[in-house]
Amino acid sequence: MSEQMHRILLASRPEGAPSLENFRHDSCPMPDPGTDEVLVKAEYMSLDPYMRGRMSPSESYVPPIEVGAPMQGGAVGEVLRSNHADFAPGDKVYGMFGWASHGCLPGSELQKLAPALQPSSLALGALGMPGFTGWHGLHAYGRPKAGETLVVGAATGPVGSMVGQLAKAAGLRVVGVAGGAEKCALAVESFGFDACLDHRAYAQVDALKAALSEVCPKGIDIYFENLGGKLLEAVLPLMNPMGRIPLCGMIAWYDGSPVSGLSAPDLWRAMLVKQLSVTGFIIANHFDQYPAFLEEVGPMLASGKIRFLEDVAEGLENAPAAFLSMLKGGNTGKQLVKLT
Ligand SMILES: NC(=O)c1ccc[n+]([C@@H]2O[C@H](COP(=O)([O-])OP(=O)(O)OC[C@H]3O[C@@H](n4cnc5c(N)ncnc54)[C@H](OP(=O)(O)O)[C@@H]3O)[C@@H](O)[C@H]2O)c1
Known part of the structure; x- marks a missing residue:
């Protein structure tokens, strides 16, 4: 069998509070990066409250996720294959890969992680x-x-x-x-x-x-x-x-x-x-100020003046449960999923 990519799809729309039945695990053949595209193995993905809004049909500042489509969200990972001049295998990047083991995106939609973003999970939380x-x-x-x-x-x-x-x-x-x-x-x-x-x-x-x-x-x-x-x-x-x-x-x-x-x-x-x-x-409309934020808060975090907590669930299959728990306050600190 060809190498597989794993994803979590929106199986149905929640009525009221979401539940595990609203999510479905799915696997598909590993995508082949096309012109200017980059294939990334995800290491950490972010779970955020705004994702609840995207499960509903109502229009917001971003369109709803279609039923049957992958859950959307930010993640960090390592480049496996690149057809884009700015990225090489081994580079650490951030992108909207969704709830997935891998992402295949145009290089223009990826950002290389700044040196301050170590460990890479910081790019999804304190410095993200x-x-x-x-x-x-x-x-x-x-x-x-x-x-x-x-x-x-x-x-x-x-x-x-x-x-x-x-x-x-x-x-x-x-x-x-x-x-x-x-x-x-x-x-x-x-x-x-x-x-x-x-x-x-x-x-x-x-x-x-x-x-x-x-x-x-x-x-x-x-x-x-x-x-x-x-x-x-x-x-x-x-x-x-x-x-x-x-x-x-x-x-x-x-x-x-x-x-x-x-x-x-x-x-x-x-x-x-x-x-x-x-x-x-x-x-999302203010990222022109992100460098100023990194310049001010990066050193505060490095020196311990700002402290930060992460709550890390293990494995893509546990993302729905971790997400539901976070919505009810089960998280202590930034809710992440480590892709194993
Ligand atoms: N405008 C933007 O662009 C933007 C960007 C990012 C985040 N946000 C918003 O910022 C807020 C915080 O986000 P975050 O990522 O830092 O989330 P978070 O604190 O990691 O998780 C959400 C927290 O909300 C609390 N909560 C949930 N339901 C509640 C309720 N009914 N009453 C009181 N508290 C409740 C829980 O904390 P407790 O256990 O302490 O109650 C839960 O841990 C969210 O509203 C999010 O949508 C907005």
């Missing part, structure tokens, strides 16, 4: 898209100033932990919100947050709001929005006038069911009365 998202969202739309207070949810994930640590380095009071006592301890002890609240311990918005107001005695100047849901509802009344909300994600609502009582008039009223700046952003 999620870390860059935290850096860009905080600086461009949060506009942090020393002495201010910032709140961020999914605080121990790759975006939230980057945001919190950069804000601490800029002299802010930083309060995280995370799922479970262990993650909260991690946010304070490893990532240096001033406080972290366990959102699971506060079933009611009012209780979460009261706890937040205790750890944010001067109110909230920046709310880095990763979640939506209950946290958004608790944060809004505590926002200071002229506060900023970088709108990065709303994972609490990705399954389609609203989990908060926040109405559109409540939201607009808070934004108007407090004169809030809310800026949605899609990081």
